[in-house]
Amino acid sequence: MIVGNSYADDLKGLYLPFQAARFPAPALVALDRGLAGELGMDPNDAGLAQMLSGQTPPEGATTLAMAYAGHQFGGFSPSLGDGRAMLLAEVQGQDGRWWDIHLKGSGRTPFSRGADGKAALGPMLREYVISRAMFAMGVPTTRALAVVATGEDVYREAGALPGAVLARVGGSHLRVGTFQFVAARGDIDSLRRLLAYAIRRHDADLAPDDALGLLKRVGARQSRLIAQWMGLGFVHGVMNTDNMTISGETIDYGPCAFMEAHDPATVFSSIDRQGRYAYGNQPGIARWNLARLAEALLPLIDADEDRAIEQASAVIDGFAEWFQRDLQNVLALKLGLAAPNPDLTEDLLNAMMEAKADHTLTFRALVQAAKGDTGAFLAQVPEGRDWLVRWQAENPDAAMIEAHNPARIPRNHLVEEALDAAQKGDMAPFDSLTKALDRPFCDIAGLDRYRLPAPSGFGAYRTFCGT
CATH class of the missing domain: 1.10.510 (Transferase(Phosphotransferase); domain 1)
Structure with missing residues (x-):
């Protein structure tokens, strides 16, 4: 693994030296083995948990906490910085590109403002599964490399929770x-x-x-x-x-989520x-x-x-x-059209909002509608017959629609189910969810439960920062 220190060398004054907190028993609970290989790591290396929790940084790496400011909900804070994060290393991938490995939950830094600088397992697994799904759907994103359980508890409003560190990878962490x-x-x-x-x-x-x-x-x-x-x-x-x-x-990926019923006013953050x-x-x-x-x-x-x-x-x-x-x-692309048609797309989105149609299922139903089977689409948008006639007149491409509308997204109830189980020591639901999301555009037998929206009893969904 080739390590560099361009941020430390070139941007003095924009960081403070920092070493991760000491953790009693780091253990890998999730690892993107393919990404590890792309970065020149051996996915089977027994020392990865130590390295990706900041206990033993890569040889030659200068570990640091980055300085930055920010407008938070419109109010300016001139000094924020990595309050519970650190730059572990810059590494050159097998493709020759340079990547940051950044840790989240690695302990109290000079920017922590009184907080403990640590993270709970649930929110770190949440970022892992959603960022991995985003990458699989072709969205530019920082990528989750690993989640490492620290072997200690962190304390939040919900009480004692298992602690963890997320290792994420990005083209840089400049903001x-x-x-x-x-x-x-x-x-x-x-x-x-x-x-x-x-x-x-x-x-x-x-x-x-x-x-x-x-x-x-x-x-x-x-x-x-x-x-x-x-x-x-x-x-x-x-x-x-x-x-x-x-x-x-x-x-x-803090208080993020995918909306189900199409509504521009959708908010999930508490x-x-x-x-x-x-x-x-x-x-x-x-x-x-x-x-x-x-x-x-x-x-x-x-x-x-x-x-x-x-x-x-x-x-x-x-x-x-x-x-x-x-x-x-x-x-x-989602409608399978050779060229944009703003009137057609606006009318569809308005009809979806009126019908409270499921955003993902509605667009995915167009795969079958392009082949003449409109039942699934009309189940979502009952008043959509006239729109379908106009759309079908444009000769939509079913293969294009299938390639740009996922069959499976990280459904909120499934994410919560997986995180709840993981925090109790059962990683099977999390692993199954991650696997189901790795090929989002393919119809795969046996994965129907990962396509469906939350059951009616799930209620209004709220997400939290995890700090």
Whole structure:
């Protein structure tokens, strides 16, 4: 395994040295063996639990807690940072790309603000299964490499819970909040270093001082990402600027979930009482976050502040058009159409909302509808006959529909079932769920229970950050 330290070497002042807490009995409870191999690790190495809990970092790695700021639910915090996380190592994958291995739940850091810096097993397994499913569905995402049980309890409102560390992998862990941290301090030299570093890491074809170019690239990546979220009915739940990556990867699967009944007002997070991060608000929040990145980059866009604002504003103003293009492209693929048809897609989404149709089942039913069997679709959207006639006139491609509409997503009741069992020591439901989600676009015999929405007795679903 080839290890590097570019963040530590190039971005002094944007981190603090940190070593993971000592844990009594680290033990692997989940491991993405394929990803481990991609990173040059031996999946059968008996020392992985020690390494991926931070007890024995890879040789030559500089372990650290990253500094960043962030707008959290609209309020600015100038100093957040890795409060329960750390950069374990940068490693070069078998494909030659560099990846961060980042640990979550690794102990109290200088940024912990009085918290214990640790994590419970349930939320770490939640991030593992949902991020793995997102990757399988083709969504840019940080990937869960492993969950390691620590052998000790953590204490939350629910009482004593088994502790765990998540090891996740990303193209980097640079965030909008990283730029905000430096900009808030007025440190132009550090801001230039950060800009050059981000460009080297993600946009090496740009000039190292091309702040406007980076802003455009980040905006384009985020537009495509949110369009994919919307297509899948995914609700991130906590789109703070410290959770918006420069790489365009989904990060921090805390209070996230997939909606079942299609409704733009869907909220799952227990702390999002005003619906700021509701499903339908996600595109607008992404644009708002991009504006915060633009503010941080203004001194590097142009020495003349008025010209900098004008250029940055043009990028921000263009985001809505980018997003509509990206969303219509996503929906065209989901409907099996050769080209976007905004009127057709808008009418379908409105009909789904009126019927309280299941988002995933409705789109998946179009596979059979394209072949002439409309029963499953009309079971979801009873008033959809006229729409079907218009859609079928476009000669939809059944194979395209099947390839872009998952048969199985991480259904909320199944995730909770698996996590409850895991916290009691039974990993079988979790392993079965993970396996069912690894090939989401295939119809596989015996997996019907993983397709169906929650039973009526499941009730309103709420998720929590796990801190």
